[in-house]
Amino acid sequence: MLRIDIFTLFPSMFEGPMTESMLWKAKDRQLLDLRLHQIRDWATDRHHTVDDTPYGGGGGMVLKPTVVVDAVESVLADAPPEPKTPVLLMSPQGQLFSHDMATWLARQPRFGIVCGHYEGIDDRVRELVITHEVSIGDYVLTGGELPAMVIVDAVIRHIPGVLGAEGGADRESHADGILEGPQYTRPAEFRGLSVPKVLLDGNHGDIERWRREEGLRRTWRQRPDLLKKAQLTDAEKYLLAKFAEEDARRG
Numbered sequence: 001m002l003r004i005d006i007f008t009l010f011p012s013m014f015e016g017p018m019t020e021s022m023l024w025k026a027k028d029r030q031l032l033d034l035r036l037h038q039i040r041d042w043a044t045d046r047h048h049t050v051d052d053t054p055y056g057g058g059g060g061m062v063l064k065p066t067v068v069v070d071a072v073e074s075v076l077a078d079a080p081p082e083p084k085t086p087v088l089l090m091s092p093q094g095q096l097f098s099h100d101m102a103t104w105l106a107r108q109p110r111f112g113i114v115c116g117h118y119e120g121i122d123d124r125v126r127e128l129v130i131t132h133e134v135s136i137g138d139y140v141l142t143g144g145e146l147p148a149m150v151i152v153d154a155v156i157r158h159i160p161g162v163l164g165a166e167g168g169a170d171r172e173s174h175a176d177g178i179l180e181g182p183q184y185t186r187p188a189e190f191r192g193l194s195v196p197k198v199l200l201d202g203n204h205g206d207i208e209r210w211r212r213e214e215g216l217r218r219t220w221r222q223r224p225d226l227l228k229k230a231q232l233t234d235a236e237k238y239l240l241a242k243f244a245e246e247d248a249r250r251g
């Protein structure tokens with residue numbers, strides 16, 4: 001069972017997604033133990049203050065180190081020393097979240113996520129309790145809650161048994177650096193657009209080859225950056241050369 005501890009000032013933001021089918025199923029099947037912690041519960045003053053003005057001036061408020069560090073340390077106090085429990089800080093300054101990080105997190109017994117908010121977080125939190133600072137993309141959101149939900153969603157689909165009959169996560173886009181090809185269902189013809197014949201013929205070898213080729217074509221067109229790290233066979237390298245030729249001919 002994977003345990004995830006989320007530290008947030010807005011636990012109610014997680015209510016909707018947490019009752020959504022995949023997450024609920026993972027918890028119901030005892031594959032996931034997801035716990036929400038209100039950071040404010042560790043505030044010690046009468047007003048439950050969690051933020052303060054920045055030293056050196058400037059606008060906005062900064063999350064106080066005392067409450068955040070106390071929250072993380074007290075919740076992780078019972079975690080075994082080995083393997084070291086990852087504690088992620090959601091922040092637009094972090095390393096970009098990826099498929100590889102999702103599968104790595106899914107293999108951990110446990111990890112924590114701290115959702116930053118306001119203008120920032122006292123830097124000593126990073127030094128004392130954070131192991132990885134993670135961004136979900138090059139844009140700025142209001143807080144780390146939505147990014148934390150993105151991480152949880154991307155991670156738990158790699159826990160064996162979570163996807164069940166819906167299929168393995170290994171065949172999907174990004175699993176091997178190549179995107180998935182197009183998919184179709186009935187009707188075979190719709191508004192003059194036909195489903196490719198190879199899919200109707202039922203030859204599994206041909207279908208697999210076709211899917212791989214179309215996935216490769218899609219990657220070439222939409223995400224050529226992914227091809228740099230993809231492991232390609234000679235046949236696939238040949239296909240890339242063919243796509244390049246097609247493009248050159250079209251101009």
Ligand code: ADE
Pocket residue numbers: 090091092116134135136137138139140141142143144147
């Ligand atoms: N907090 C605000 N923006 C973020 C982003 N892009 N990724 C992760 N956490 C964030």
